[in-house]
Amino acid sequence: MNMRIVVANVNTTESITEAIRGQAEKAARPGTEILAVTPSFGAPSVEGNFESYLAAVAVMDRVTAVTEPFDAVVLAGFGEHGKEGLAELFDVPVVDITEAAAHLACLLGRRYSVVTSLRRTTGQIHDRLRLAGLDSHCASVRATGMPVLDLEGDLERTGARLVEEAEHAVESDGAEVICLGCAGMAGLAEHVQDRAGVPVVDGVPAAIGLAQTLVEQGLSTSKAGSWASPLPKDITGWPIGG
Amino acid sequence: MNMRIVVANVNTTESITEAIRGQAEKAARPGTEILAVTPSFGAPSVEGNFESYLAAVAVMDRVTAVTEPFDAVVLAGFGEHGKEGLAELFDVPVVDITEAAAHLACLLGRRYSVVTSLRRTTGQIHDRLRLAGLDSHCASVRATGMPVLDLEGDLERTGARLVEEAEHAVESDGAEVICLGCAGMAGLAEHVQDRAGVPVVDGVPAAIGLAQTLVEQGLSTSKAGSWASPLPKDITGWPIGG
Amino acid sequence: MNMRIVVANVNTTESITEAIRGQAEKAARPGTEILAVTPSFGAPSVEGNFESYLAAVAVMDRVTAVTEPFDAVVLAGFGEHGKEGLAELFDVPVVDITEAAAHLACLLGRRYSVVTSLRRTTGQIHDRLRLAGLDSHCASVRATGMPVLDLEGDLERTGARLVEEAEHAVESDGAEVICLGCAGMAGLAEHVQDRAGVPVVDGVPAAIGLAQTLVEQGLSTSKAGSWASPLPKDITGWPIGG
Amino acid sequence: MNMRIVVANVNTTESITEAIRGQAEKAARPGTEILAVTPSFGAPSVEGNFESYLAAVAVMDRVTAVTEPFDAVVLAGFGEHGKEGLAELFDVPVVDITEAAAHLACLLGRRYSVVTSLRRTTGQIHDRLRLAGLDSHCASVRATGMPVLDLEGDLERTGARLVEEAEHAVESDGAEVICLGCAGMAGLAEHVQDRAGVPVVDGVPAAIGLAQTLVEQGLSTSKAGSWASPLPKDITGWPIGG
Amino acid sequence: MNMRIVVANVNTTESITEAIRGQAEKAARPGTEILAVTPSFGAPSVEGNFESYLAAVAVMDRVTAVTEPFDAVVLAGFGEHGKEGLAELFDVPVVDITEAAAHLACLLGRRYSVVTSLRRTTGQIHDRLRLAGLDSHCASVRATGMPVLDLEGDLERTGARLVEEAEHAVESDGAEVICLGCAGMAGLAEHVQDRAGVPVVDGVPAAIGLAQTLVEQGLSTSKAGSWASPLPKDITGWPIGG
Amino acid sequence: MNMRIVVANVNTTESITEAIRGQAEKAARPGTEILAVTPSFGAPSVEGNFESYLAAVAVMDRVTAVTEPFDAVVLAGFGEHGKEGLAELFDVPVVDITEAAAHLACLLGRRYSVVTSLRRTTGQIHDRLRLAGLDSHCASVRATGMPVLDLEGDLERTGARLVEEAEHAVESDGAEVICLGCAGMAGLAEHVQDRAGVPVVDGVPAAIGLAQTLVEQGLSTSKAGSWASPLPKDITGWPIGG
Structure with missing residues (x-):
């Protein structure tokens, strides 16, 4: 198709x-x-x-x-x-991608953890998982402390930090699956999976x-409720970029 | 002060x-x-x-x-x-104002309901209350079916619909307090309170x-965690209106 | 692949x-x-x-x-x-298939309902959704009252009952997506979707x-925790069918 | 007023x-x-x-x-x-004051902790927060181990212990706001706030x-439900102190 | 023994x-x-x-x-x-007796309801069940509207009202077991059980x-935590009745 | 009787x-x-x-x-x-016995922990407690790391490991009661209770x-809902052992 x-x-x-x-x-x-x-x-x-x-x-x-x-x-x-x-x-x-990673993680183990960039983003990730109804199997959201733009810079160091936090999540928090919690970690799933010994899900x-x-399967967003199309209105200044 | x-x-x-x-x-x-x-x-x-x-x-x-x-x-x-x-x-x-209304409502009774405009917004209100940790005492979020811009138009009709839904909330959902769920309902709290016989909280x-x-009391947002000041960055196209 | x-x-x-x-x-x-x-x-x-x-x-x-x-x-x-x-x-x-249907349903709307065969199975379905961490977005589990073996017999009647319960779920329970809750309903998703006006997910x-x-994506069950391979043991009478 | x-x-x-x-x-x-x-x-x-x-x-x-x-x-x-x-x-x-502190704390950060006197009281505090519907943002309830009557005695030591537990709450439990969990800690909020670097809410x-x-705002307890006025009855031995 | x-x-x-x-x-x-x-x-x-x-x-x-x-x-x-x-x-x-009834009810069916006297007490019952950790299987708490002192007066009428609410609980709320929610209903369990067709648990x-x-079994309250013996203190005016 | x-x-x-x-x-x-x-x-x-x-x-x-x-x-x-x-x-x-132990434990203290055999079984225990509606007072499920068949072998070592984990549960997890989480631990409750200083419940x-x-009390399983008798059917190969 x-x-x-x-x-x-x-x-x-x-x-x-x-x-x-x-x-x-x-x-x-x-x-x-x-x-x-x-x-x-x-x-x-x-x-x-x-x-x-x-x-x-x-x-x-x-x-x-x-x-x-x-x-x-x-x-x-x-x-x-x-x-x-x-x-x-x-x-x-x-x-x-947050929801996608968590949905697949739930299929692979009883509890999953997210490893992300900065600690300041962990609350926001918890909130999105909660709204998506995917928090009850979330063991923890852990931060490496590395800013997003540094993740790409030194892939070796990034990988090492991810493995470190993934191992903490498995040993201390009871995680059985890890989600990479940042689009900037793209491509590191296999690296972490090999070292941490648990499945690692990349959101993209x-x-x-x-x-x-x-x-x-011909499935799309329900238009009967919360995510119905916007009512026709004059929106001032929209689109913004155009 | x-x-x-x-x-x-x-x-x-x-x-x-x-x-x-x-x-x-x-x-x-x-x-x-x-x-x-x-x-x-x-x-x-x-x-x-x-x-x-x-x-x-x-x-x-x-x-x-x-x-x-x-x-x-x-x-x-x-x-x-x-x-x-x-x-x-x-x-x-x-x-x-969502949180403010719910916080005060929790002080006034064991459970509260929100009466809002259109049904399509009820899920969003539930979500905000959930994120704010205020959902466990929320008995229901009910919609009058009236668009925001119609609320001001015919205050009598708006008031009547609000009272109707407030009464359903009290009788069927176990609400003991009502929150007016739309900034456009400003000023109708007293009207509804008199008729529904329960305290009515207006968000503003x-x-x-x-x-x-x-x-x-000299209290302000915690800057030690989720709501720390943004890191200094070049934000393209911001501010927008300027 | x-x-x-x-x-x-x-x-x-x-x-x-x-x-x-x-x-x-x-x-x-x-x-x-x-x-x-x-x-x-x-x-x-x-x-x-x-x-x-x-x-x-x-x-x-x-x-x-x-x-x-x-x-x-x-x-x-x-x-x-x-x-x-x-x-x-x-x-x-x-x-x-229970989990699969619910995972996809969560992507399509804010809340979903399950329509199944007999009322006696609804508790069991709730329990499986709860264990899978997928219950918080479940609006209801409704039964048509039709035994599994009758579902195939008169597809027209089965379809009509499914539509009826799906419509109740949407109107009364706030469902925005429907899951067909029985493997024996295979093939009726499109029929119900057309009539109920919301996405219908079939588990298979x-x-x-x-x-x-x-x-x-090379992902498989985590073997580091709850679903590790069974320890090597002499299991009496296993396999049963062999 | x-x-x-x-x-x-x-x-x-x-x-x-x-x-x-x-x-x-x-x-x-x-x-x-x-x-x-x-x-x-x-x-x-x-x-x-x-x-x-x-x-x-x-x-x-x-x-x-x-x-x-x-x-x-x-x-x-x-x-x-x-x-x-x-x-x-x-x-x-x-x-x-328990509820009041927690309500304000929720406005100031994503999660709050309570620092109280003896460990034996922590369960009771958890229970009151749970009944008030304010537990989902409570990161922890920590005890200093100091009896209520000792709190006033050596304010310096009390302050130091409060700061110590507040810092643990912030670092280990993810608290972004602290509530002082004892009426006997009155007046120490500023001291702890200065040292712990997060907002500190005092209940009184x-x-x-x-x-x-x-x-x-003319709001008072709902009399339509759980907290309706007591029915008129002969109460033996009441009032007690009179 | x-x-x-x-x-x-x-x-x-x-x-x-x-x-x-x-x-x-x-x-x-x-x-x-x-x-x-x-x-x-x-x-x-x-x-x-x-x-x-x-x-x-x-x-x-x-x-x-x-x-x-x-x-x-x-x-x-x-x-x-x-x-x-x-x-x-x-x-x-x-x-x-609240906890006792609910504990036994949980052994007998997937969900139970409580039928009690006045509506004003239902919130309090919900709260006690919640604190006892027994609320997740509680389908509903229903009130007959009969004051406690009237329950004994006309046992036939009391029994009829109990059966009525028990049947609503079973049909509408999904209860599979009923708890009699008032010490004053002592002795009516069998009557309700025979008519409602589900087990009825009396708290006493x-x-x-x-x-x-x-x-x-030699088991008693844990004294290591929340319910440790009171610290030795001079309690003014205690005991009261003495 | x-x-x-x-x-x-x-x-x-x-x-x-x-x-x-x-x-x-x-x-x-x-x-x-x-x-x-x-x-x-x-x-x-x-x-x-x-x-x-x-x-x-x-x-x-x-x-x-x-x-x-x-x-x-x-x-x-x-x-x-x-x-x-x-x-x-x-x-x-x-x-x-899982439910029985947890029900009694809830009567004896505010929170209980389970001490079991292998870590791989802890998730399953959590799940059973969750389905039974008894998880909200469960402080932790801890594993001794000892296989079931080893438990009987060296009762002294088994007892020592149980006490060790029980003490961790009390000190770190806030448990006030311990449940022995394996039928193979039969008879060790008193031993652990004496040393850990909290009530210990044995499931059998x-x-x-x-x-x-x-x-x-003449109470038995509700047959009106989830646990109704199986419908009469020809079950192939049942009973198995016969």
Whole structure:
């Protein structure tokens, strides 16, 4: 089945978009085209609520500007705001990488932990998992203390820190599965999995896999309730980037 | 104690800002100045997630543009996104009217219900209450089916519908207190309270009361964790309205 | 990617196995082979805990007897016992259709309901969803009152009853998505979706989609915790069917 | 607005009443009169359930004996029984300092901890927070191990122990706000706040602030449900102190 | 095994004590002596928090005055305060009839409902079940609307109302077991059980059964934590009745 | 009252059945006959889900084969599957030792911990407690790391490890009561209780005590809902052992 999936980075940094695109393409089946987009305004790296709300709008703005038809949207920011807005705006399935990673993790073990960048983002991740109804199997959300933009810089050090926190999660928190909690960690899942000895789920491929499944089965966002299309209105200053 | 409180409407409709200002001023103590602001972009009435995320950013944008010093911020949208972003951006207390109403309601009875405008917003209100840790005493969130902009139009009809749903909440859901779930219902609390026979909490005065208390007691947002100030970064295209 | 998925019916009725196989094959991608199996002992239709425990063992017994290599197992019984046992026995991913349906449903709306056969099975379904950590978004589990073996008999009547309960779930319980809660309802999703106006998820295709995704991404059950392989022991009378 | 607030110490020790009065008066606005009362029977310091139930009745007894008109009641015992009884007896708002502290703490950060006197009281505090629906944001309840009557004795040592436990709460439990969990800690909030680097909420001023807000806004306990006035009955031996 | 169990009525009405004694003696094994006591002060019937707190103290006071040695205490008030105080005061097991009924109910079915007297007491019952950790299987707490003192008056009418509410609980709320939610309903369990077709648990016999089991097995209240003996102190005005 | 209780070991090891019988007989009242049975197939020691599901069926099979009339069934495996199946099959009360221990523990303190054999079983125990609605007071489930069959071998070492974990549970997790989490620990309760200083509940005597209470009071499993008798059907290959 041929389909096009828009994958929206929440950060304005192009190299992160490229890393996300790479991970998404590896997870894509033959016939699935990946269209990775970068928001036209916002923070180079999203590490907090102010930046995340801004990214939520910037991503809605950027995906609205896509001119090609598409079959699904992936929100490629871990623990970020905005999914419900995208779900309202489009008729195609919208998959958030936070939820996608946690859904697959739940299939693989009794409890999972998330390993993320800075401690300041852990509360936000907990909140997103809670709203998604996926918190009861979450053993912990742990931070490496590394800012998003440093993650790509020294992959060896990043990998070592991820393994360290993953091992703490397994030994102290009872995690049986690890989710990589940052789009900027793209590509490190296998490395961590080999060393920590438990399955490691990366959000971007997880979301691509789920989006493909939904599209193949003809399933899309319910328009009968919370995520119904916006009522027709004059919205001042929207779209923003246009 | 003298103080200035910025009260931010989430809708771009000025008449709602005026109604909010009126309610806020009635709740203000001598020495408290109310500065009611309207976002410079967004929806005339916020009724869903897309519009609410846009309002979250528009409100952050608008409050950032305030040039007078201020002592607290009130987010005057019921069930809307954005509070955590404001909490990060400013050093003064930020009070959301959803939370404010529910906090006071919990002091007044064992369970409370929210009566709001459209059914499509009830899930969002539930989510905000859940994130705020205030859901366990929430008996129900009921919708009148009236759009925000119609609420002001025929106050008699609005009042009658509010009373009707409030009575259902008391009789069927076990509510002992009612929260008015829309900034556009400003001023109807007394009307509903008299008829429904239970205390009715309006979010705007509730938030003003809490904000004044926090300022008087020298309490402000914790900067040691989830709502720490944003890290210094070049944010492209911010502020938006400027 | 070529793979073989074992799909295990929990009932001993071959026609149900055939219906399951049909649904699984429709959801299978090119290169995915479906191997549908029927337990060699147990109840013709599983409608309760005694029968379900028996089926749990009969399914473990039957899948152990599969001689071809396989890449994933799907447990095709809604709300049934046994998933954790299969997860221990095999090194490949094991996907339960109850969990699969609920995982996809959570991606499509804020709350979902399950419509199943007899009322006596609703508690068991609630329990499985609770253990899987998927109960917080479950609006209700509703029974049509039709026994499993009657579902296939008069598809028109079955469809009508499903639509009726789905509509109650949407209107009274706040469901935005429906899960068909019985493997014997295979093939009716589209019918219900068209009439109820909300997405309808069928467990068998949902599980096939998830299993394919896990296999493609090299993910399998964590062996570091609750679902580690059984310790080597002399098990008296096992396998049972052999 | 002029008002009189009765603040009821739960301990029979007058010096604690004086400390509470001091804190209350600092939080009172011009026009608010504080009437601090001490129960006429019970324990010098309440540290457990037996003593707390006794205090619940002694406080109801003492407040019933107040002859001046009053506008609100504050129950100045942290984690103590009795609030619902007071709420039934009087037509004015009743604010418990446990709840008051936690309500304000929730406005200031994502999670709060309580630091209290003896470990034996921590379960009771957890229970009161749970009943008040305020437990989901409670990171921990920590004990200093200091009896209530020792807290006043060596303020320096008390302050040091409070800071120590507050720091553990922030670092190990994820607290972003601290509540002082004992009326006998009155006046130490600023000291701890300066050292621990997070907002510190003291229950007595918090309760005064909330009580003033409720009175100003004409809100009082719902009499339509759980806290309706007691039915007229002959109560043997009541009032007790009279 | 010979033992003496003190059964404390919370109401000052002797005829209720007699009814409780009768039920307790029917549940007592040979060798178990029942010592039923009535508080020396308080309300003739306890129907609310004020009266319940008073009863909590009156019961502690009355049991403290018992001069015979005893092996267990049963608190015979449904949904009433005071159990933790008794647990601190005595070295023998203390069993509350609310908890006892719910514990046995959980053994008999997946969900239970409580049928009680007045609606005003339902919140209090919910709270006690929640604190006891027994609320997750509670389907509902329903009120007959009959005051406690009327229950004994017209047993036929009382029985009919109980059956009516029990049937609603089974049909509408999914209850599979009923608990009689008032000590004043003593002796009606069989009547309701025969008509409603589900097991009906009466709190007094349930508590006697549990108390006997604990005593036989040498188990008593943990003194290592929340219910440790009160610290030695001068308690003014205690005991009250003495 | 004369009665016969069937106590079903889940392991095929006869010496464990004997130990269980011993504990059961010590807890039995005069007139209560214990009939301890061993499954005819399955694992010598049950330590995981595969073995536990097999045991669930083997126990149902074995109890079905009992020819003497009996008044109650005790499922003597800690944290094992199968209780609901037994509850459907028989008209007499069925008591699981996991639930029995936790029910009694809740009467004795505010929080309890379970100390069990291998870490791999802790998740399963948590799940059973959760389904039974008894998890909210569970402070922790701790593993000694000792396989079931080693527990009997060196009672001194087993006792020492149990005490060690019990002490950790009390000091670090806030447990006030300990449950022995394995039928193979029969007889060690007193030893641990003496050293750990908190009440220790052993599941087998707890279940015998509860079963006797239910039988005496004429209470049995509700047949109106989840645990109704199986519908009449031709079950292939059942009974298995026959």
